[in-house]
Amino acid sequence: MHPSDVLSIGQLASRTGLAVSAIRYYETQGLVRPTRNDGGQRRFRRSDIRRLSFVRIAQQFGFTIEQIAEQLQLLPESRTPTKGDWSKISLVFRAELDARIETLTKLRDNLDGCIGCGCLSLKKCRLYNPDDTARRKGSGPRYLMGDTPESNSS
Amino acid sequence: MHPSDVLSIGQLASRTGLAVSAIRYYETQGLVRPTRNDGGQRRFRRSDIRRLSFVRIAQQFGFTIEQIAEQLQLLPESRTPTKGDWSKISLVFRAELDARIETLTKLRDNLDGCIGCGCLSLKKCRLYNPDDTARRKGSGPRYLMGDTPESNSS
DNA sequence: GTAATTGCTCAAGTTAACTTGAGGTCAAGA
DNA sequence: TCTTGACCTCAAGTTAACTTGAGCAATTAC
Numbered sequence: 557m558h559p560s561d562v563l564s565i566g567q568l569a570s571r572t573g574l575a576v577s578a579i580r581y582y583e584t585q586g587l588v589r590p591t592r593n594d595g596g597q598r599r600f601r602r603s604d605i606r607r608l609s610f611v612r613i614a615q616q617f618g619f620t621i622e623q624i625a626e627q628l629q630l631l632p633e634s635r636t637p638t639k640g641d642w643s644k645i646s647l648v649f650r651a652e653l654d655a656r657i658e659t660l661t662k663l664r665d666n667l668d669g670c671i672g673c674g675c676l677s678l679k680k681c682r683l684y685n686p687d688d689t690a691r692r693k694g695s696g697p698r699y700l701m702g703d704t705p706e707s708n709s710s
Numbered sequence: 711m712h713p714s715d716v717l718s719i720g721q722l723a724s725r726t727g728l729a730v731s732a733i734r735y736y737e738t739q740g741l742v743r744p745t746r747n748d749g750g751q752r753r754f755r756r757s758d759i760r761r762l763s764f765v766r767i768a769q770q771f772g773f774t775i776e777q778i779a780e781q782l783q784l785l786p787e788s789r790t791p792t793k794g795d796w797s798k799i800s801l802v803f804r805a806e807l808d809a810r811i812e813t814l815t816k817l818r819d820n821l822d823g824c825i826g827c828g829c830l831s832l833k834k835c836r837l838y839n840p841d842d843t844a845r846r847k848g849s850g851p852r853y854l855m856g857d858t859p860e861s862n863s864s
Numbered sequence: 865g866t867a868a869t870t871g872c873t874c875a876a877g878t879t880a881a882c883t884t885g886a887g888g889t890c891a892a893g894a
Numbered sequence: 895t896c897t898t899g900a901c902c903t904c905a906a907g908t909t910a911a912c913t914t915g916a917g918c919a920a921t922t923a924c
Contacts, residue, residue, distance in 0.1 A: 566900060576901085577883055585881090595890050597901055618772065621881070653818050657811065664807050718921095720870060730871085731913055739911090749920045751871055775911070 562599040565590075572608040579608070585621050587611055587628060603636045610645075617653060716753040719744075726762040733762070739775050741765055741782060757790045764799075771807060 569576045582588055583598075588607060590598040607628065614624045630645045631637045723730045736742055737752070742761060744752040761782065768778045784799045785791045 564900075575883075578881085580902090581882055593890095595901085597890070615881095650818065657815055657818065661811055664804065664811065718870080719872095729913075732911085734872090735912055747920095749871085751920070769911095 561602060563602065563604070565598045565600065568600045568604060568608070571605050572612065574608060574612070582608070582611065582621075586625050587621065589633070601636065606637075606642070607631070614649065617656070619652075715756060717756065717758070719752045719754070722754045722758060722762070725759050726766065728762060728766070736762070736765065736775070740779050741775065743787070755790065760791070760796070761785070768803065771810070773806075 563571070565576050565579055568574075569579055572579075574582075579588070583590060588600065588604050590600045590604070593599050610628070611621075611624055614627065615621075619627075627645055627649060630648070631641050717725070719730050719733055722728075723733055726733075728736075733742065737744065742754065742758050744754045744758070747753050764782070765775075765778055768781065769775075773781075781799055781803060784802070785795050
């Protein structure tokens, strides 16, 4: 076989389940930094499979490419990441995740108090924009549950 | 004051915290169906405040406009929704939510087994695309954790 | 009654995360 | 060697969920 310590973009694609075009895009975003061979074609390291798998998982959780890129900064560029490197980064990741799940759960429980219970007393609702679920920045409104204390509708 | 059983788009905007342009957009998506006055301006019902508040909350949870629209179909168009109407719809909503939280939690725990534990044995990982977190349809790859059984890297 | 505010429509712009296409190059096998 | 198939670049298209702007009409406030 070929020097199996490097992968072509097509091989990496089939190993990760990503589209070739997606991997090229990720390169522009700094998620991977392949080298080039003499013909100018990309050559990836085996450890890039893991890198991109991490990207896939993080996306499942609603992280943006930018956030994922930040996390990946924690991995060493020069050498192949070790167990310890991955453990460190996944701790950060896991903490974020826990926070996210907790927020989601809290929101759900609050919702029960607002609409779920049937009382519909929106005035009691204190669900103010937690702003940490997967929302775009720069868009979307500021508060939740429009009823303000002064208004007494039904 | 004015006939306070109807609201202009601006009033609705300040009551919900949404931008006027967002409300107009929601109308095009069928989330609200205001009437028009003689001058052609939109007139909303008070109950639309609640409708849009629901939209806001559902978005926080990562539901798409389309999914939210489906939920809102369950509300009666002709009359003002009652407690019972809202309770019914929020039950559906809540079930979806619970499922979502559960998936998220499972994913997290699985992740611990894959990367979090430090063993990095991706071959053992069975995190296959659950596809029910907030992903776009029509994009994104098919599987997770590229390592297939036949490959024995690291 | 008139100015300032609010509203209206419609087209085009925005962001994220990619995909698609055009036009051309590289590599591997028969 | 020659022919596929895999790659390359760069520009433009795509989707969701809105926003912005232009140009104009209706309301409201004084």
